[in-house]
Amino acid sequence: MDASTRDACPARDAGHPAGGVADATPIVRVDGVTMRYANGVSALDGIDLDIPRGRLTTLLGPSGCGKTTLLKIIAGLIPPTAGTVAVNDRIVTGPGPDRALVFQDFALLPWATVLRNVAFGLELRGVPRAEREAIAAKYIRDVGLAGFEHQYPNQLSGGMRQRAGLARALAVDADILMMDEPFSAVDEQMRRKLQEDLLSLLQVEKKTVIFVTHSIEEAVYLSDRIVLLSRRPSRVSAIRDTGIAHDQPPDQIRRDRRYLDTVDEIWDTLKQYLQ
Amino acid sequence: MRQIAPSPPPGTDAAVLPRAALAAPGIATPAAAEGASPLPAPAQARRAGGLGDAAWPWQLASFVLVLAAWEIAGHWPVSLAFPPASRVVAAAAEMALAGDFGRAYAVTLPPLVAGIGIVGITGVALGIAMGLSRAFEWFALPLMVVLQTAPIAAIIPLLTYFYGVSATSKIAAVILLAAPIVVLNSYRGIRNTNASLVDMCRSFLGTRRQQVTKIMLPHASGMIFAGLRLGVSAGFIGVVLAELLISPTGIGDLISYNRSIARYDKMFAAIVSILALATVTLSLLQRLENRLFRPDHAVP
Numbered sequence: 001m002d003a004s005t006r007d008a009c010p011a012r013d014a015g016h017p018a019g020g021v022a023d024a025t026p027i028v029r030v031d032g033v034t035m036r037y038a039n040g041v042s043a044l045d046g047i048d049l050d051i052p053r054g055r056l057t058t059l060l061g062p063s064g065c066g067k068t069t070l071l072k073i074i075a076g077l078i079p080p081t082a083g084t085v086a087v088n089d090r091i092v093t094g095p096g097p098d099r100a101l102v103f104q105d106f107a108l109l110p111w112a113t114v115l116r117n118v119a120f121g122l123e124l125r126g127v128p129r130a131e132r133e134a135i136a137a138k139y140i141r142d143v144g145l146a147g148f149e150h151q152y153p154n155q156l157s158g159g160m161r162q163r164a165g166l167a168r169a170l171a172v173d174a175d176i177l178m179m180d181e182p183f184s185a186v187d188e189q190m191r192r193k194l195q196e197d198l199l200s201l202l203q204v205e206k207k208t209v210i211f212v213t214h215s216i217e218e219a220v221y222l223s224d225r226i227v228l229l230s231r232r233p234s235r236v237s238a239i240r241d242t243g244i245a246h247d248q249p250p251d252q253i254r255r256d257r258r259y260l261d262t263v264d265e266i267w268d269t270l271k272q273y274l275q
Numbered sequence: 276m277r278q279i280a281p282s283p284p285p286g287t288d289a290a291v292l293p294r295a296a297l298a299a300p301g302i303a304t305p306a307a308a309e310g311a312s313p314l315p316a317p318a319q320a321r322r323a324g325g326l327g328d329a330a331w332p333w334q335l336a337s338f339v340l341v342l343a344a345w346e347i348a349g350h351w352p353v354s355l356a357f358p359p360a361s362r363v364v365a366a367a368a369e370m371a372l373a374g375d376f377g378r379a380y381a382v383t384l385p386p387l388v389a390g391i392g393i394v395g396i397t398g399v400a401l402g403i404a405m406g407l408s409r410a411f412e413w414f415a416l417p418l419m420v421v422l423q424t425a426p427i428a429a430i431i432p433l434l435t436y437f438y439g440v441s442a443t444s445k446i447a448a449v450i451l452l453a454a455p456i457v458v459l460n461s462y463r464g465i466r467n468t469n470a471s472l473v474d475m476c477r478s479f480l481g482t483r484r485q486q487v488t489k490i491m492l493p494h495a496s497g498m499i500f501a502g503l504r505l506g507v508s509a510g511f512i513g514v515v516l517a518e519l520l521i522s523p524t525g526i527g528d529l530i531s532y533n534r535s536i537a538r539y540d541k542m543f544a545a546i547v548s549i550l551a552l553a554t555v556t557l558s559l560l561q562r563l564e565n566r567l568f569r570p571d572h573a574v575p
Contacts (some may be wrong), residue, residue, distance in 0.1 A: 006371075014402060095479070103474070107469075107471045107474065111493050121480075124476065154571060
């Protein structure tokens, strides 16, 4: 396990662009996290990882490699078998107000309107109704769902449901937005639109984002940093900073030399796991 | 829009109707073979009534068609014990005017309501407790499974040894028949909570209490109410069985008395009145559920 991590380190240091938004201290430190399930399956094998503040970091790897498990461990939803996660230098023992999740299957309450769903995180924290609905209404507008406040999730398309899921995560104003394959359940065209909208939203919101995906294009398009995970039991196989400026127009990024090169390089690395 | 159609959780419809149908052959012994088949269909047509704009003409058509078939079959002398629909309707009107139904249901309904009330509160509570706690699950689950498969109809006459010929016996019969399905459905409803919604609740710092009240209970409400609807129809069967097998009173007496004096039109009228009452009760329960827990099922 040490070998693969050490291999990754030079890439991490070399690839770091100068003058970025990133603070010197990482916001999340993953230290030796290992996950073995009761049935003996080993998902993660000694993951060491720093997540830079104010950046979008993607966990990328082959299907079933434990990306989502790692995300849930950082979220505090499941305790690791060994190792620790620290957020803002505090050891994670459970979910916290500094992290908000966006779910692959949206996890919206089917019996609640968009407004109540988006305000739900605040509702759980006991924020008074008028206040939380005002906050929710703002984020519903920001994600482009204005006018759908009183619809139920089953009246919305997949893309719109995930916009609601994103608004709910933004509404609790956490430092870290954790997105678990958020766009994998929507169709290709909607996915591109959601990716573009996420980038422009992040220009305003300035969050640290941890993004899980199995799509190389999605990872390169969105990320400042990409963490490549190997097949299960998963280790960090490489870390790449894309160096792409995400404030340029969305379609510009897909024509960017660096975008195309990075996609190719990552594909070359990942191919070896597909045997 | 897909989910707005009146579709109770899977299994509900299939399970309700055979049970409702069971009531008829169990009671209408002589004419069972011919008499039982037309009866469930009107119940089906009305059960779904008023829940969709395009649905009602079809429901009405099915209702009319079955009544017409019944009428024709009745005039075509299948059996003396199978009167045409029109005579049954006339008998029902006559009995209603004479106050027969009023007197019978005044005796039948109190133990039914009491039994359903007890099951509705303690049964749902026990099922929820079983869903939330392993200890409760181990304690009560085998009992409920055994009770569900037990031949209750054979046990009901024994209740007289414990409670005599009394309303208590009837309440016990209603509870015996209704409890297992109500408890088991509530238990499964809680146990099948969407794991992702629970993760969501935890990640947004919901407490265990909030998890139960804001996620698990609304999520299980469909299963719980499906259990209640099945429990209500089981309760109807239980109270009628008790009246037929233990104490000839109430609506059970109306059925067995009219059968013994060969007034089959009145006997069928009594049976149809039970079906109608059960159907109305079930659809009211559905509305109550939508209003309390699932406003998304009620949107046009």
